[in-house]
Amino acid sequence: MRVPDLWNPQLTKMLGDLNRQFGSDVFIAVNADRMHMDIVMNPGSYGFVTSKIACCGQGPYNGIGLCTIFSNVCSNRDAYVFWDAYHPTERANRIIVSHFMTGSSEYMYPMNLSTILKLDAQNQY
Template sequence: MAKDACCGQAPHNGLGLCTAASSLCGDRGKYVFWDPYHPTERANRIIVSQFVAGSLDYVSPMNLSTVFEMDARFA
């Protein structure tokens, strides 16, 4: 879910830190944010995949795979 955090308080779990008093989601793999500040592991994996192999719509002027490829040619 993009509008709710997995762990927190108040509407959308958008306040406070994740504590024993927090409401907790059932499947954190379906959430973008763990708490109001931190992305979930799944969200981080998506972000990193865009840095490494994403299109120029998201990473400019080139992704890391292109940088590594260029570096290997000149090594």
């Protein structure tokens, strides 16, 4: 079992307890790991060609080291989930951020940022 699989449910429970204690949804849990893994495991459903090869790097799958002047560089970074061995591409990061804004409770609990902003706007004087 992966650490986030143990950590995230406990974090969500703790934040729910804190929100009940304060009587308001002050704390929000973000499951960025799940967002990221959904893209990695199903790249085609997000419009990517692959999540197994980085756009820029060295060695097998461009998975060794960071992007340098000695790296192999892909021709279309929007087709790749990973920029280098460690970092998502800009397009993958934009998808993750869109989940922060409008994602379901499987990614954001108890609500996403759009809901928070809407509630905050309603409470303005």
